[in-house]
Amino acid sequence: MITQPAFDLIFRSALLRSSATPVDIGMKGGRIAAIEPKLACEAVEVDIGGRLTLPGFVDTHIHLDKACLLDRCGHDHGSLGDAIRAVSAMKRDFTVEDVYARGAKVLERAIVRGTTRMRTHVEIDPRIGLRSFEAVKALRRDYAWAIDLSLCVFPQEGLTNDPGAEDLLIQSLRDGGDVIGGCPYTDTDPDAHLERIFDLAQKFDVDVDLHLDFDLDPSWFHLDEVCRQTERRNYHGRVTIGHATKLSALPPERMKAATAQLTRAGVAVTVLPATDLYLMGREATHNAPRGLTLAHKLAGDGVVCSVATNNVLNPFTPFGDASLLRMANFYANVAHASVNDFDTCLDLVTEQPARLMNLDDYGIKVGNPADLIVLDTQDSRFAVAELPDIMMGFKRGRQTFERQRPVLFRPGS
Numbered sequence: 001m002i003t004q005p006a007f008d009l010i011f012r013s014a015l016l017r018s019s020a021t022p023v024d025i026g027m028k029g030g031r032i033a034a035i036e037p038k039l040a041c042e043a044v045e046v047d048i049g050g051r052l053t054l055p056g057f058v059d060t061h062i063h064l065d066k067a068c069l070l071d072r073c074g075h076d077h078g079s080l081g082d083a084i085r086a087v088s089a090m091k092r093d094f095t096v097e098d099v100y101a102r103g104a105k106v107l108e109r110a111i112v113r114g115t116t117r118m119r120t121h122v123e124i125d126p127r128i129g130l131r132s133f134e135a136v137k138a139l140r141r142d143y144a145w146a147i148d149l150s151l152c153v154f155p156q157e158g159l160t161n162d163p164g165a166e167d168l169l170i171q172s173l174r175d176g177g178d179v180i181g182g183c184p185y186t187d188t189d190p191d192a193h194l195e196r197i198f199d200l201a202q203k204f205d206v207d208v209d210l211h212l213d214f215d216l217d218p219s220w221f222h223l224d225e226v227c228r229q230t231e232r233r234n235y236h237g238r239v240t241i242g243h244a245t246k247l248s249a250l251p252p253e254r255m256k257a258a259t260a261q262l263t264r265a266g267v268a269v270t271v272l273p274a275t276d277l278y279l280m281g282r283e284a285t286h287n288a289p290r291g292l293t294l295a296h297k298l299a300g301d302g303v304v305c306s307v308a309t310n311n312v313l314n315p316f317t318p319f320g321d322a323s324l325l326r327m328a329n330f331y332a333n334v335a336h337a338s339v340n341d342f343d344t345c346l347d348l349v350t351e352q353p354a355r356l357m358n359l360d361d362y363g364i365k366v367g368n369p370a371d372l373i374v375l376d377t378q379d380s381r382f383a384v385a386e387l388p389d390i391m392m393g394f395k396r397g398r399q400t401f402e403r404q405r406p407v408l409f410r411p412g413s
Contacts, residue, residue, distance in 0.1 A: 007033055007043040009397055011372065012155045015379045016364055017343075022050045027370040030396035035366060052383060055364050056116025057324040058253065058353035060207070061242050061270045061308035064120045064139065065132035066091065067313040075290040080214060080279050083315040084186065088157060091128045092187075099135035106312050107139060110322035111146045112401045114373040114390040118151040119209065119357060121181055124172050125157055126164040133172050137381075146361050146400040147279040150357065152209045153238035154181025159196060161188040173204045180204070184222050191225050198229045201345065207238040207358065209270075213246040214267040216280055216291055221246045223258065227265040236266030240356055242308075244269050245280050247293040263302045266357045271295040271348075272310035273331045275317045296344045299352060306353035307331045307345075324349040347383045370397035375406065 007026035015022045016035075026034035026041065066087050071314050073086060103120075110118065133153065140149040153172040155165045159182070174178065182197040184190035194210075201208045208230075213221045223241065230239045247258060247269075262269065271293050279292025295305040307328055312320035331337075332345045354362035361368050377388040392402045 007041055008041055008045045009370075010041065010045045011053065011344055012045050012047045012372070014048040014052050014372075015050050015380075017377060018364075022048070025053070025364065025370075026370070027397040030370055030398070032364065032368050032370050040323050042170070042287065046392075048282070048374055050378050052377050052380050052388075053364065054114070054135065054350060054367075054372050054373050054375065056364055056371045056393065057114045057348075057349045057360070058117040058306070058357065059110065059115050059308050059322075059324055060119045060240070060306045060356055061272060061310055062110075062118060062120050062322070063123075063311050063314075063316075064106055064136055065094070065099050065128075066313040066314055067106045067320075068102040068172070070318055073315055078119070079282065080316075083279070086232060086315045088127060091123065091132070093094050094128055094131055096131050096135045096138075099132045100138055103136060103139050104143075107143050107147065107149075110309075110324075111143070111393065112390070113321065113323040113325065114363070114375075115147060115322070116326055116371045116373065116393070116395060117148045117150075117354070117357065117359060118307050119152055119155055119179065120208070121152045122172075122177075123156045124153045124165065124168045124169065125155050125162055127157075127333070130168060130172060130175075131236070133175075133177070137176055144266050145398070146395050147362070151176065151219065152179035152181045153177040154183060154209075154211070156183050156186065156211075158187040159193045169200060173200065173206065177204075177206070179207045179209050180402065181209045181211065184266040185214060190222055192390040194225050194229055198233055198235070201235070201238075204232055207240070208235065209240040212241040212244055214243040214251045214279075216245060216289055218246055218249040218254070223261070227261050227267055230265045230267055236357070237304075239266070240270055240312075242270040243272055243276060244293050245276050245291045248291055249289070249382040252395045259298060259303060261303050262298070267297060268306070268310050269293065269298055270306045270330065270356070272308055272331070272354075273327060274319055275310040277334060278317050278319075290334060293346055294335050295331070296337055296341050297333060299344060299348065303357050304352055305348060308353070310356040324385060325384065329387055331352070332384055338384075342381050342384050346380065362383060369395075371395055
């Protein structure tokens with residue numbers, strides 16, 4: 001055994017994706033201080049029992065402000081436009097307290113399902129004002145003990161066609177917004193929308209995360225303009241497009257060209273399986289298209305990608321439990337992922353989204369925050385396939401949750 005300085009906590013026998021055999025992890029002052037096969041030290045110990053230990057899931061795209069609205073919807077919403085109009089009408093009555101309560105419910109579900117980092121998109125416009133923004137800022141503060149929450153402020157219903165929206169966006173960026181988003185397909189002048197979003201991104205030195213190309217008509221898309229703006233402003237590695245369902249409708253040669261374009265510009269892609277599958281192809285009477293862009297194949301070609309939650313229990317997606325492991329499993333099923341792709345699918349909710357969000361301190365490495373989750377499996381290849389329970393989580397060395405293993409009561413026991 002190697003004698004080490006005192007630790008606050010030691011994980012015994014933790015299986016990392018990078019190690020063939022279990023190791024010990026020593027934590028001090030909320031950070032990882034040592035990773036060794038055996039640590040000789042007196043400290044509080046947690047026996048991991050050879051189970052898979054990860055740095056936590058990373059959700060790059062969720063909407064906490066408009067989650068859990070199903071009890072307020074009196075009718076079905078059959079299209080993207082229907083969903084936008086339904087939420088637009090409801091959000092006029094949102095209060096700070098209401099948004100906070102619904103967002104807290106989703107955050108707590110995400111925490112106990114292993115998410116340690118999250119980017120939430122927050123709508124900013126004259127209908128909601130800054131009420132949702134203030135609520136989500138409070139959530140960021142109150143749940144910092146368990147999750148790092150980044151706020152992406154964006155105009156869901158347009159910008160150039162929505163007087164007052166830009167002033168509110170600027171105010172939110174001055175008051176704690178971390179990232180700026182956009183939604184050009186709802187604007188009467190999409191290119192001017194994108195131009196202004198990039199202007200504000202540069203002015204406030206923040207990354208860009210856009211809702212983009214959310215339909216299945218491959219005859220046109222806004223990707224060209226996004227890549228042009230990214231390259232012109234030297235924003236390589238700082239721009240993400242979410243949905244991008246048009247990519248799923250491209251024939252192989254055009255898809256190859258689009259992949260090269262994304263790689264050259266350094267634009268990342270977030271795929272949102274639950275919403276993309278629920279809203280795309282609804283007009284088909286048979287052989288409905290999936291509308292799912294193949295993130296694992298894009299990642300294999302050098303594009304930074306993530307799979308994320310998007311909406312939970314609202315008109316855009318009337319499902320959801322904020323589990324990224326379940327979302328990765330769902331994605332893998334629909335995307336026809338093979339066993340050889342399972343590790344990449346796990347990357348899409350861990351390492352890849354951490355790169356997308358430029359999280360330099362993510363990962364189980366000496367010096368990084370002691371953010372750890374333990375899965376009830378001993379083989380990372382099958383984490384996505386078998387959906388193991390997530391047994392416990394730690395944020396900066398402090399335990400945030402624990403799940404007891406179920407017990408079978410056999411006859412005579």
